[in-house]
Amino acid sequence: MKIVxxxxxxxxxxxxxKLSPADKTLDRASVEGVINELDEYAIEEGLRLAEAHGGEVTILSMGPDKASESIRKALSMGADKGVHLVDDALHGSDAVATSYALAKVLQTLEFDLVIFGSESTDARTSVVPAMVAERLGLPQLTYANKVEITGGGIKIQRQTEYGHDVVEAGLPAVVSVVEKINEPRYPTFKGIMAAKKKPVQTLGCAEVGIEADKVGLGAAWSVVEDFADRPPRQQGTIVTDEGDGGVKLAEFLAAQKFI
Structure with a gap:
């Protein structure tokens, strides 16, 4: 089984x-980059499925040069190889452009299953897995808290507000997982050393047929028009109870539109 x-x-x-004043995109260079937390559950699920059914796990990431650090961490957890899509033209891509770029890379890879985390902590759109599935013409099984491979197909429990739905489809397919699905493993020292020798293929837009005018900030369907720094926290209001504390508290809550 080939899993991406x-x-x-x-x-x-x-x-x-923070956002960058220059183009109003997230300033990634000024802070430490880490693997998106929900993607660690996706990595763990991919590894478990490969261990149970045989096969290999490929890590695919789209991002600047420093994103290679996250690919290496995923390899140290046990994944077999990595693919890194990196190109200056991708800067500022929104969810629509990201799904387009990832789908173009996936079309060059062999896979039976593509796994995503259900959302990213910096955008929280939760739409990229579904968009990628649509672009690839594959079934999408989202918000999975349990995944089973059944013969030539796949079955998941889809998390809902009232419990879960059971969703089945044939392979290949695209799945997104939630944090309740498993407990991600920690990289071992042996895994960290082995990751240094595992192959990571670096690709640019032209190599996978990505049209530059369909990605990046200029092609974004959603943009930040303006932003401002969060104001410093103000000193709290102290209410002294002189027999009318309840009235004062009610007036304060009404002024803040809580009641």
């Missing part, structure tokens, strides 16, 4: 994230 796991490098959520 799509991984995104995102700014560390523990750091202060």
């Amino acid at each position: 796991v799509c991984v995104k490098q995102v700014p560390d959520t523990a750091s202060e994230r």
Whole structure:
């Protein structure tokens, strides 16, 4: 079984994230980049399926040069090889352009299953897996909290507000997983050393047929018109209870439009 796991490098959520004044895109250079947390669950699920059914796991990532660090970490977890789509023309791509670029790369790879995390911590759109599936003309099975390979097909439990739905499809297919599906493994020292020797293919837009005018900030369907830094936190309001504390509290809540 050939499995491709799509991984995104995102700014560390523990750091202060900012937009660049130059083009109003996320300033990735000023903060440490890490694997998107939900993508680690996707990596783990890919590894478990490969271990159970045989095969290999390829990590696919689209991003600047430093995204190679996240690919190497995924390889140290146990993945077999990596593919890195890196090109200055991709800067500023929105979800629509990202799905187009990833689909073009996937069309050059052999796979039975493509796995995504359900969303990224820097955008939280949750739409890229579905868009990629549509572009590839493949079934999409989203928000999976359990995945089973059944003969030549796949069955998942799709997480819902009321429990779960059971969704089945043939292979190849595209799946996105939620954090309840498993517990990602930690890279071992042996895995870290082995990752240094695993192959990572670097591709540019032209090599996979990506048209430059369909990606990047200029082709984005959604843009940031303006932004401002969050104002510093103001000192809290102290209410002194002199027999009318309840009234004062109600007035404050009403002024803040809480009631």
